Amino acid sequence: MRRVVCALLVLFLLPLAACGGKELIADDTFAYFNTRLRWVHVPHEETVGGDLRASLFALAGQVEEALSAEGEGPIARFNAAAAGEKVELDAVSYRTLTLAKEMYEETEGAYNPALGLYTDLWGFSPRFSEGEGAAMPYDREDFTKELPDAKYIEGFLPLTDFSSVTLSAEEERYFAQKPDAEVEIDGVTYTMQLDLGGIGKGMCADILAEFLDESYAAEGFGEVEGYLALAESSLLLFADPRGEGFEVGLTHPRSETKENFLRFSAQNIAFSTGGDAEKSYELGGKLYSHIIDGKTGCPTESTIASATVLTDEAARGDALCTALVAMGKDRAIDFIRAHGLQAVLFVAEENIFYTTIERYEILGDAKEVRL
Template identity: 30%
Template sequence: MSDTPFSRGSRAAPPTVTLGDPVPLADRADNRVLIPPMDGVPPRPPGDRILSLGGPTMGTTWSARVIGPPGLSETAVQAAVEEELAAVIAVFSPWEPSSEISRFNAAPEGVWAVSQPFWDLLDAAMDLGDETNGAVDPTLGALVDLWGFGPPGPRSPLLPVPSDEEVEAALKLSGWQKLRLNREARAVMQLGGMRLDVSGIAKGHAVDRVSDRLTAMGATSHLVEIGGELKGRGVKPDAQPWWVEIERVAGSPAPRTVAALYDMAMATSGDYRRAFEHNGRLYPHTLDGSTGRPVSNALASVTVLHASAMKADAYATALTVMGPFEGPDYAEAVGLAAHFVERTERGLVERMTPVFAAMMDDPALEGPG
């Protein structure tokens, strides 16, 4: 699995999400509202002022709405967020030659000690790889580069699609089952030519880090977004949750849907986000490690809600790799809140897991303001 890289200039950068309250729902009968389960009454936010911040990062943008305790300045919050994002880039961005992951990818064969942040995220990715039978795979860097979605940039228009021989050669350097970790030494084996790529979970991981940092600063109510991956904690001064609109596929018959992100994260993987077209076929950036090629299973988008932004990010991509049949079955079996949109001969068709459906609010109730 590989999802949106830390690209500086992709062919179609993922759309960003403008944080704030959705347009009020004029007619609840034509809209859907998702409300995650809550235990008790949410605590009051630490203040009454909402700070709105943002900036560039990871080839996209970040945004945040933050409610901190009295005396917490916008400058301090901006600096803290940027520090966390810089730390993630310094470790995990294959677009930065000096990053830890770039240094590992360029290292000769051998066993190499890694930092604790590197180890923790790679270990989590490997656990998800085991859980999803490789639908999450942090070893696909060679394939990401081969298909033009990595640091080397897009392939030549003269040779837009790799040959079978090129794919097979990259597959020999890929595969989560080939990666060996030495837990006692906190070290990773470089087989020689293997290129790690954790872009499919790094944005979600960054969202979690920023959220945790804000909470540690006393800003226990906030909404954080990086390139479309979101996480909300706490509520606003008016006791309303952080409302976000779920990204819709163009032409989808599904109604407009907003979700209350109360201690909840949301991630969407879509074939329209980064892709190229050749001979009438769309080649999305999400890669299937079992074939070495972009997924081609008619799933247009997958949205996952989860307490962890990193896991929401990973599962959204993993379910995309699994496809429109195995994906929903797997998501239902493990209790994920997931929504699928499939391209069919009848047009776009949506499907949702029971956990996702259970979050739907009664349309007879008053909507968010």
């Protein structure tokens, strides 16, 4: 009798010991992309306080330097180059520009990385958020109280044709040919300026994920578990150590306390979100967001307050969500259907979200429309 009881207890005990649950820890840095980079993972001896964390964050710094429009990296050199000049890139910037070209064509220009002049003109470039950089002739005393001069809005349009940028690879060296187009306004010559803000964070997440895959395999840690998050716009999920799926919440773009309006269960996929809540200002009762309409040179007048896309590659998702917001509701819905995307569009005025995702939990009072 006693042996039977002991045997039963041991049989019950062993499975419980096995399913003790893995904890997650978060490693944060605020050093890159002017935002928080978070690496959430199951701690291993080597990752907690070890070289892997340092290497991961150092890699993020390298990616940022390669893609930044400021400093001395390849994109900054492209922007500083004269019209028609050939600029040498590195592998990261070449890879990013190659993908950017694909996305520019796929979205018919709704995603356009050649809008750097407008990003700066409207006051959304790092020059304004970081308080560094030289003044420009088109600066206003207070850009939140005065619209840009129309001559710049119209004048910069010929410098935004990203299809005219030529990329080439020659014996493991990479180049970008700047278009010949240049414009002179009030005696100052302007050329195309690239801004990879709409794809850079996603590309960084993808590169870090590849690094983690290789490192985990090399260290024998098994499958990568946890996720990478850049700001609140790029979330690259690996496997959930519980096997269930992370519960991902989407923030209501008009909630002052950042309440979620939707929640999904997901793993091994990238979430990308873009919208007018990230950077915007109000002028004359109108909201001006950082997402520029390449056809007009002005902040988009889209009714989409936020767009979220689920993809296998975070960089692709990053570019797509920017494009969807810029397209406006009707065109974005057509695009989502035509390309079979898993996406959520939130229209703030209607308090309605449009989605192709099948399973989710609605939080709050937003209404749903299934596409």
